[in-house]
Amino acid sequence: MLQRWRLDLSAVLLYFALGAMFSAVPRYVHEDLGGTRALSGFSVSVFFLAAVLTRPIAGRMVDRYGGRPCILGGSLLVALGMVAMTAATAIPAVLALRFTQGVAGSAFYVAAVTASTDIAGPARRASAVSQLSFAIYLGFALGPAVGERLADIGFKAAWLALGAVAAIASAVAVSVPETRPVSGRERTLRSTGYRFGFLHPVAVLPGLTLLALGVGYVSVTSQSALYARAVGIGSSSSLFGAYAITILVVRLVAGRLADRIGPVNVMFPGMAALVSGCSVWSLVQSPVSAYAGAVLIGAGWALVFPALTAWLAARVSDAERGAAIGSLVAFMDAGQGMGGYAVGAIADRFGFGWAFALPAALALCGTVVLMLAVRRYRDEYRAGAFAAADTAP
Numbered sequence: 001m002l003q004r005w006r007l008d009l010s011a012v013l014l015y016f017a018l019g020a021m022f023s024a025v026p027r028y029v030h031e032d033l034g035g036t037r038a039l040s041g042f043s044v045s046v047f048f049l050a051a052v053l054t055r056p057i058a059g060r061m062v063d064r065y066g067g068r069p070c071i072l073g074g075s076l077l078v079a080l081g082m083v084a085m086t087a088a089t090a091i092p093a094v095l096a097l098r099f100t101q102g103v104a105g106s107a108f109y110v111a112a113v114t115a116s117t118d119i120a121g122p123a124r125r126a127s128a129v130s131q132l133s134f135a136i137y138l139g140f141a142l143g144p145a146v147g148e149r150l151a152d153i154g155f156k157a158a159w160l161a162l163g164a165v166a167a168i169a170s171a172v173a174v175s176v177p178e179t180r181p182v183s184g185r186e187r188t189l190r191s192t193g194y195r196f197g198f199l200h201p202v203a204v205l206p207g208l209t210l211l212a213l214g215v216g217y218v219s220v221t222s223q224s225a226l227y228a229r230a231v232g233i234g235s236s237s238s239l240f241g242a243y244a245i246t247i248l249v250v251r252l253v254a255g256r257l258a259d260r261i262g263p264v265n266v267m268f269p270g271m272a273a274l275v276s277g278c279s280v281w282s283l284v285q286s287p288v289s290a291y292a293g294a295v296l297i298g299a300g301w302a303l304v305f306p307a308l309t310a311w312l313a314a315r316v317s318d319a320e321r322g323a324a325i326g327s328l329v330a331f332m333d334a335g336q337g338m339g340g341y342a343v344g345a346i347a348d349r350f351g352f353g354w355a356f357a358l359p360a361a362l363a364l365c366g367t368v369v370l371m372l373a374v375r376r377y378r379d380e381y382r383a384g385a386f387a388a389a390d391t392a393p
Contacts, residue, residue: 006172007116007132012136012139013172015135015136016142017143017163017166017169018166019139019244020144020158021098021147023147024150026041026043026226028094030226033091033094037223037345038344041218042341043091043340045222045337047105049333049338050101050106051329052337054102056323056327058110058326059114059323059327060326062326067114067115077100077101077104079166081100086160102333110322110325125259125309133251137251148235199327200320200324202312204327206331207332209331209369210305210335211331211334212366213271213304213335213362213366214339215335215338215358216301216363218340218343219343222340222344223352224239226347227290227352233290242291242298243294246302247301255307258306259310267311268367270300270303271366274301274304274363277298278359282353343358
């Protein structure tokens with residue numbers, strides 16, 4: 001239990017700093033450096049593009065060497081990237097630093113999620129992922145609003161303050177012990193290599209679902225600062241807050257619910273909520289609909305991700321769990337990496353109504369892909385950890 005609290009505290013601090021960057025960096029690119037809305041969105045998405053390239057590699061590193069090096073090194077590299085932002089006075093430099101932070105955040109995230117499932121064991125994996133996610137989104141609940149305030153004071157001061165927070169996260173991570181036991185079978189796998197390619201094959205179909213949902217997720221984080229002003233809210237702090245608080249509240253119960261009644265019975269209501277939220281942002285643009293859409297998207301994301309991660313973890317061996325989770329979240333990052341730029345580019349040309357039609361349509365397609373994944377693996381899954389509770393959609 002103490003191990004989990006240390007890990008969660010480190011995650012809270014690190015994702016507070018990263019969450020603040022999600023609101024401050026687009027403003028910096030747009031207001032100080034003269035970038036377009038598309039480039040403002042890309043300054044967020046490039047973080048996830050870096051993660052796409054490194055998540056599967058990070059997963060294999062966790063399986064082979066343990067999670068502690070990635071947790072420590074990732075948090076420290078994020079802190080150094082924050083400080084280096086003080087010297088970034090051109091958009092390419094900002095994008096390069098955000099890419100570096102994406103690599104570092106990728107390593108930390110895969111190691112942290114894998115460690116949480118190691119600690120929890122088969123019967124409580126969804127709860128463990130939910131608890132870690134709660135810690136992460138507690139940081140996100142506070143980070144973007146603080147990022148807005150720090151940006152109002154001055155961008156260089158903001159980067160230094162956030163660098164200090166990330167450094168504290170790294171200091172806390174020093175006390176997190178290694179959680180990956182090394183069995184004889186794992187030693188063999190680590191010495192001979194895996195029996196699959198860059199991506200774990202079991203993660204492909206659920207990963208495609210997260211790719212589709214990632215566009216909707218990043219559309220909130222990358223465009224809310226500009227969208228809020230376009231619909232008459234002003235500062236996006238309250239909109240970010242409503243989104244993150246919804247995730248926090250739903251995550252309090254989502255993991256336990258998935259462990260109790262089965263991940264499939266939690267995933268599909270979450271998908272419906274996310275499709276509805278993106279559709280609201282596309283079809284109705286007003287302060288009230290903006291908050292309603294943010295709440296629906298947040299609730300959907302909070303329900304889907306822990307349940308889907310537990311669903312995948314139950315289907316792979318302990319020796320391959322890091323690689324499978326790394327592959328899963330790489331797909332999610334691909335959606336986030338493409339989504340920020342795509343939604344911003346459509347908004348530049350056609351307005352936010354058409355822009356948010358894209359994540360709504362993709363989330364609907366992701367629902368169909370998830371149905372195919374569940375049907376394909378139905379027999380194997382029912383023989384696993386969640387057999388008693390799971391039912392096909």
